[in-house]
Amino acid sequence: MTTFPSKAAPKVGIVSLGCPKALVDSERILTRLRAEGYEISPSYDGADVVLVNTCGFLDSAKKESLDAIGEAIKENGRVIVTGCMGVESDMIRQVHPDVLAVTGPHQYEQVVSAVHEAVPPQHDPFVDLVPPEGLRLTPRHYAYLKISEGCNNRCSFCIIPSLRGDLVSRPVVSVLREAEKLATAGVKELLVISQDTSAYGVDRKYAEETWYGRQVRARFIDLCRELANFDVWVRLHYVYPYPHVDEVIPLMAEGRILPYLDIPFQHASPTVLKAMRRPAAQEKQLDRIRKWRQDCPHLVLRSTFITGFPGETEEDFQFMLDWLKEAQLDRVGCFKYEPVDGATANALPGAVPEEVKQERWERFMETQKAISAERLQQKVGWTLGVLIDEVDEEGAIGRSYADAPEIDGNVFLNGETNLKPGDLVDVTIEHADEYDLWGSVERDL
Numbered sequence: 001m002t003t004f005p006s007k008a009a010p011k012v013g014i015v016s017l018g019c020p021k022a023l024v025d026s027e028r029i030l031t032r033l034r035a036e037g038y039e040i041s042p043s044y045d046g047a048d049v050v051l052v053n054t055c056g057f058l059d060s061a062k063k064e065s066l067d068a069i070g071e072a073i074k075e076n077g078r079v080i081v082t083g084c085m086g087v088e089s090d091m092i093r094q095v096h097p098d099v100l101a102v103t104g105p106h107q108y109e110q111v112v113s114a115v116h117e118a119v120p121p122q123h124d125p126f127v128d129l130v131p132p133e134g135l136r137l138t139p140r141h142y143a144y145l146k147i148s149e150g151c152n153n154r155c156s157f158c159i160i161p162s163l164r165g166d167l168v169s170r171p172v173v174s175v176l177r178e179a180e181k182l183a184t185a186g187v188k189e190l191l192v193i194s195q196d197t198s199a200y201g202v203d204r205k206y207a208e209e210t211w212y213g214r215q216v217r218a219r220f221i222d223l224c225r226e227l228a229n230f231d232v233w234v235r236l237h238y239v240y241p242y243p244h245v246d247e248v249i250p251l252m253a254e255g256r257i258l259p260y261l262d263i264p265f266q267h268a269s270p271t272v273l274k275a276m277r278r279p280a281a282q283e284k285q286l287d288r289i290r291k292w293r294q295d296c297p298h299l300v301l302r303s304t305f306i307t308g309f310p311g312e313t314e315e316d317f318q319f320m321l322d323w324l325k326e327a328q329l330d331r332v333g334c335f336k337y338e339p340v341d342g343a344t345a346n347a348l349p350g351a352v353p354e355e356v357k358q359e360r361w362e363r364f365m366e367t368q369k370a371i372s373a374e375r376l377q378q379k380v381g382w383t384l385g386v387l388i389d390e391v392d393e394e395g396a397i398g399r400s401y402a403d404a405p406e407i408d409g410n411v412f413l414n415g416e417t418n419l420k421p422g423d424l425v426d427v428t429i430e431h432a433d434e435y436d437l438w439g440s441v442e443r444d445l
């Protein structure tokens, strides 16, 4: 029998900061490195080199990224920086001159070559094997599915298009193939992400491809219809309310994809929206929300808003609060406007003082808290499918169709210590507070 001399495989540690899109980038880099025989180290001291995938969206995120780089240098010493903040290579090197390399967002080739340079790969046919769905940083039962990169919009508070460029959609068959592999590997929930999900395929002129003998366009509705065939939860994030979004509501009403839409409205006042240069006309949004709910009564809407945008008056803010009360959104996040370096909105007149931003933010959150509590209260007595995320000695914690991981609420199942992450159970909702639900598992007697 032939034996192979065994040499320890080189190990890479990773610190992944920022949004789900950055997480998907980290997964791609790791998948590639794992395919080349690298091992992934869970700690700084076991790693031959540490990758820090940074976020540069807000100044607070930049600070967090710089701190993470500093910590990795202190704990390990051999650090490669990648991700959104990588475009500010000079600044990173000024603060941390010891970093080995700095690469920008989506520069997969460059990150991988930087790793090769720092720790050369070792060919070993036994460790080159990677599970077909790639390596993921999310728990096994849910996965982010990134359908495009970049954005054609130019919202005045955002620097993503200058960091990541214009919209580049993945070919539809490549997205579907990845979704199929994930579903086959046991993933129960696919979270569709991009910067602008409903614009999917515009850049490819909705190019058609063949998938299992069917002609499928690289188009939002075609993609949703096909994803609905995988028999897993499909959750749509970052959907702008372009008119064609209406087409997806029947799929939700039929229960083929989750009746959940994450639409970043950001504001409601037409003046502020105009200054923000937001895509999709928003004046008729309340009518559309009403119609969507008529057609799909259990539809859950999540959104984010910004308070204190330059030029926002008390009337604009009050308009947004009134809109919020009318819209009755289920899940809402709110940020105080932050003048991100490079955003054109910084040049707008009428900067809102910090204390006014804070005061408006508090009023906004109070208003939404009451709406959220009331909407969750309506669910008491319902039976909902709940996907289990975590189990500890007190019981199980899961989510219903109404809750995306990390950003929305939870369903707590006290005493259910025998469930496992990834189990899908029917739960009768017994209690609700402002953000979460409690219930018990329905069992056949």
Ligand code: SF4
Residues within 6 Å of the ligand: 151, 152, 153, 154, 155, 158, 159, 160, 161, 195, 196, 279
């Ligand atoms: S839609 Fe606007 S906020 Fe979203 S990534 Fe594009 S430019 Fe930025």
